[in-house]
Amino acid sequence: MATNAQTAGDYIRHHLVNLTYGKLPADYTRADGSxxxxxxxxxxxxxxxxxxxxxxxxxxxxxxxxxxxxxxxLGFFWVMGRRATAGEPTLMxxxxxxxxxxxxxxxKTTFAHPNALxxxxxxxxxxxxxxxxxxxxxxxxxxxxxxxxxGVHYLKVVPTTDxxxxxxxxxxxxxxxxxxxxxxxxxxxxxxELAFHPFPKYLFPVNLFLEGINLFAKPVSLALRLxxxxxxxxxxxxxxxxxxxxxxxxxxxxxxxxxxxxIIVLQAFIFMIxxxxxxxxxxx
Amino acid sequence: xxxxxxxxYLAGAILMGLGAIGAGVGVGVLGSKFIEGAxxxxxxxxxxxxxxxxxMGLVDAVPIIALAIALYLIFAV
Numbered sequence: 351m352a353t354n355a356q357t358a359g360d361y362i363r364h365h366l367v368n369l370t371y372g373k374l375p376a377d378y379t380r381a382d383g384s385x386x387x388x389x390x391x392x393x394x395x396x397x398x399x400x401x402x403x404x405x406x407x408x409x410x411x412x413x414x415x416x417x418x419x420x421x422x423x424l425g426f427f428w429v430m431g432r433r434a435t436a437g438e439p440t441l442m443x444x445x446x447x448x449x450x451x452x453x454x455x456x457x458k459t460t461f462a463h464p465n466a467l468x469x470x471x472x473x474x475x476x477x478x479x480x481x482x483x484x485x486x487x488x489x490x491x492x493x494x495x496x497x498x499x500x501g502v503h504y505l506k507v508v509p510t511t512d513x514x515x516x517x518x519x520x521x522x523x524x525x526x527x528x529x530x531x532x533x534x535x536x537x538x539x540x541x542x543e544l545a546f547h548p549f550p551k552y553l554f555p556v557n558l559f560l561e562g563i564n565l566f567a568k569p570v571s572l573a574l575r576l577x578x579x580x581x582x583x584x585x586x587x588x589x590x591x592x593x594x595x596x597x598x599x600x601x602x603x604x605x606x607x608x609x610x611x612x613i614i615v616l617q618a619f620i621f622m623i624x625x626x627x628x629x630x631x632x633x634x
Numbered sequence: 635x636x637x638x639x640x641x642x643y644l645a646g647a648i649l650m651g652l653g654a655i656g657a658g659v660g661v662g663v664l665g666s667k668f669i670e671g672a673x674x675x676x677x678x679x680x681x682x683x684x685x686x687x688x689x690m691g692l693v694d695a696v697p698i699i700a701l702a703i704a705l706y707l708i709f710a711v
Binding site: 358359362366574575578579581582585586589592613616617619620623 | 688692695698702705
């Protein structure tokens with residue numbers, strides 16, 4: 351879709367803006383030249399508007415696609431769970447069973463405590479992130495171009511290339527880590543672990559600092575690892591689409607897509623396994 | 635203006651290059667140890683392979699994040 355009027359840089363920048371819904375202040379000059387009479391919730395029509403909306407803005411595409419994929423995941427697994435037979439399984443039932451068993455195996459080898467939440471949590475994290483990552487393999491212009499025909503200016507298809515999404519996931523896991531630390535160990539022991547650990551007791555500010563970083567690095571690294579990998583992958587696809595004539599694009603995007611399949615699955619798997627490991631530490 | 639642009643290109647190049655060096659050494663050590671372990675105890679290969687991939691994902695993430703930032707700097711800033 352890289353037309354002559356549009357430079358490669360514009361094209362790339364266009365693909366990196368979310369469909370942002372936020373509040374613009376009164377007297378704001380919009381991208382098409384019109385001026386807002388009063389402050390108003392609107393969809394951004396330019397990258398500048400999207401950044402001027404500030405913190406209180408919603409990325410409708412990220413929210414929408416992740417919600418749809420979540421519904422798809424839950425609906426599919428629910429229907430298959432209902433239809434499951436002990437006889438000859440269908441292909442779909444096999445897929446569901448293999449996924450569940452894969453997650454179960456991983457939990458059994460890395461998590462040795464009784465906990466009712468860990469299995470559904472891990473399955474959800476793995477399959478949901480996997481589905482969101484898989485949106486990366488949809489050719490970069492299909493959905494945004496289609497949306498543009500219906501008057502939607504921006505559309506980022508892969509929810510995990512939005513750092514808000516990955517941070518949302520990892521902050522939830524972080525909240526669970528804190529909760530289980532408090533519940534299993536008790537607040538005092540949890541605090542003691544943070545304050546008295548590497549060095550003797552009288553150095554507790556240093557300990558608290560070190561262990562605090564250790565604790566808060568967990569959600570940040572979880573989120574940024576997933577975001578960075580998917581963002582880089584999407585970026586390469588966008589670059590290929592922007593800089594290479596369309597009849598040559600498959601020579602680069604096909605190998606990258608095949609390599610990217612590894613990253614997609616691996617990152618979903620790593621997010622799941624690290625969440626299990628962190629929650630396992632909370633139970634010790 | 636041209637100097638700023640040049641600085642951005644250089645920054646991107648350094649980001650990608652240094653990230654790649656680190657990850658290259660990391661994955662190299664990891665792979666050699668994996669093969670060593672597999673040669674010593676071939677029955678442990680499935681277990682080792684899982685761990686290998688987990689750590690490779692961890693090591694791999696850093697240069698890929700650097701790559702993303704570098705590409706962003708070069709093409710979109």
